[in-house]
Amino acid sequence: MxxxxxxxxxxxxxxxxxxxxxxxxxxxxxxxxxxxxxxxxxxxxxxxxxxxxxxxxxxxxxxxxxxxxxxxxxxxxxxxxxxxxxxxxxxxxxxxxxxxxxxxxxxxxxxxxxxxxxxxxxxxxxxxxxxxxxxxxxxxxxxxxxxxFDRILVQSAGLALIAAFVLSLITSWLLTRLVFSRITDISDTANTIVAGDFARRIPVRGTGDEFDRLAVTLNDMLGRIEELVNNLQLTTNSLSHDLRSPLTRLRTHLDTLLLEDAEQQDRDKAGKRALEEVDHLLRVFANLTEIARAEARLPKSDFETVDMNALVRDAVELYAPVGEERGVNLLGVGTAKPINGHRALLMQVLSNILENALRYAPDNSTINVRLVDQDGGLCIEVCDEGPGMPDAFIKTAIQPFQTLDPSRSNPGAGLGLALVAAVARMHDGNVHLENTTPGLKVSVTLARGDI
Incomplete structure (x- = not known):
């Protein structure tokens, strides 16, 4: 037994x-x-x-x-x-x-x-x-x-042994009850999560002991797992919806190419549009790959000291000509100390935010890119003068495949801000969206890390 x-x-x-x-x-x-x-x-x-x-x-x-x-x-x-x-x-x-x-x-x-x-x-x-x-x-x-005296001492020793036995029995029962009740909490939570309830968390009793610290750590891990599972589920559902339209259009263009009685002009137009649809699909998968890399938390060995002042300056110079075509002025202001980060992904963050700002900024307006130095890190603030976002949409805007155009008639797959959020999390930061009337302010907080 x-x-x-x-x-x-x-x-x-x-x-x-x-x-x-x-x-x-x-x-x-x-x-x-x-x-x-x-x-x-x-x-x-x-x-x-x-x-x-x-x-x-x-x-x-x-x-x-x-x-x-x-x-x-x-x-x-x-x-x-x-x-x-x-x-x-x-x-x-x-x-x-x-x-x-x-x-x-x-x-x-x-x-x-x-x-x-x-x-x-x-x-x-x-x-x-x-x-x-x-x-x-x-x-x-x-x-x-x-x-x-010996007999009294032996009798007293016997009574003391019995008392010690009873006391140790009670004490050990109480201690094991306390310990195993906490273990049971963890086990019950794990079983509930295995059954599919990813929102369940381990109770934290506020004692500040090792079990509370373990519960907090495990809850952080469970929160991260829930977020990844939800993103995976959302990505899967969105992929089935978002890829259907471009694939259907691609098939239509390919059918046109295969028609024997189609005119050459129609064939050329169908081929060009087929290539555009393929490029769109490749961009979607490239963005998904970048998001997956960021969510996987690349090893710190891939990080390096990044001068965010220079990075912001390069991004502004890169997109300034695009804005000038419509009279949109890009301004980079503020300075910040260097951080330990992934240079390429941080540049991608700036690119995605600026592309969104340029897409919705009205003609003859200004986009401000501000660096704010903070204790332990910095904040990148990008403010435009566009229409902003509906308050209900702001809460889900950083999730994959979220777009203000449900019909998907405009270019973009709703992955830009999702990548920004993933890179921010990889750098122990976060993303905050706020309507400024007019316009939208995107704030990306990044930890400085070990320089």
Whole structure:
């Protein structure tokens, strides 16, 4: 049977918490016992030394009297003393007989013995020495209190382990619930998008944590994907509509060329118009290719430092003669710092905007091309004095195949501003259209990038 990730995470958390708790309690238990034992030994060894001094000063009877006083002292209820002569007969102390397993001078011992004030055996930790005249002295402590403390410590450790288990269970459940609820949000959103709802986004809870930052990043990615899918869908639908008319006209012209009874003049006219339709189709596909390149976000290695002042000046000089034929004056104003960009596509942006402006600008008017330097980038503003755009159309004007001439009787396929928008996005910028009455202002914002 396979456990899901949440269960495995909870079990791992409980196991880790239990191991840490047991380790800490084990260290506390061992350390406490070592400290108590060292303290007991220090006290007993100090008493052995003191009683040995009493023996040297007062003799055996004086030592016995000192032991009796200590046995009777209320402050030494856990103290163990036993003084015997060379034959093993008890002289003083609170033990009935000398333990047969204890050899004087044998060091620290722990055993169960019967005290004179009790009928039951009690655990004792003691040290014994041999005095002059072969008398023997045993000094120790009743270890019942320590064993009781050990039992309490073990019981407390058990309760602490149970509490740690319950606490880790609750904590890990809450944490995994929080984590997996965020993962579930991402998974549910992904499943919804797979089902076709590209407008769905991952909820951002406003906590500012890693999951929120991930959600924001993924939502930006989903927004970009939705935009590309919508553009693809729009392009596909528009292609089926926009190519039908030129292809139909092309077929008509080719049919004229194939007519045996057609006059040569009609053949020449049909051939010329067929070539015009082919050129139109080639321009459409060329624009689509440029848009695809821009949408694909060309690698930064294709970027270079671009002097936008010079680029705008070149574009104005290129299209100025076209405007002069109708009395339209092109003016380039403003300056800006260089940016890191794709020179050819940026020139194409200027060309597309100026071609649109010249197409709709009235005779004897002015088209202003302004460069505005901004923090982190620049803005290209092109203002004409034409009729502008309907407000409803402005919202969709930068989408592919959007044109003010639904009949497609005028030249152009509605791809110019779409390419401008794609190149702007490639340069981390955007396009804004605004009616200025009269005229239209096209603003293209571009990031400066790494110069």
């Amino acid at each position: 396979f456990l899901n990730a949440r269960t495995r995470l909870i079990l791992a958390s409980i196991l880790l918490s239990s191991v840490v708790t047991v380790s800490v309690l084990g260290i506390v238990y061992v350390t406490t016992n070592v400290i108590i034992e060292q303290e007991t030994r220090s006290v007993v060894e100090a008493e052995i030394t003191g009683l040995s001094d009493d023996f040297e000063r007062l003799g055996l009877l004086g030592l016995a009297a000192a032991i009796d006083r200590r046995v009777q002292s209320s402050t030494k209820q856990d103290a163990i003393y036993l003084l015997t002569d060379y034959r093993g007969r008890t002289i003083s102390g609170n033990l009935a007989t000398w333990p047969t397993s204890v050899e004087p001078g044998g060091g620290w011992v722990e055993l169960d013995l019967v005290r004179t004030d009790s009928e039951e055996e009690v655990p004792i930790a003691a040290i014994s020495i041999r005095l002059e005249s072969n008398a023997r002295l045993l000094v120790g402590r009743d270890a019942s209190g320590r064993q009781k």
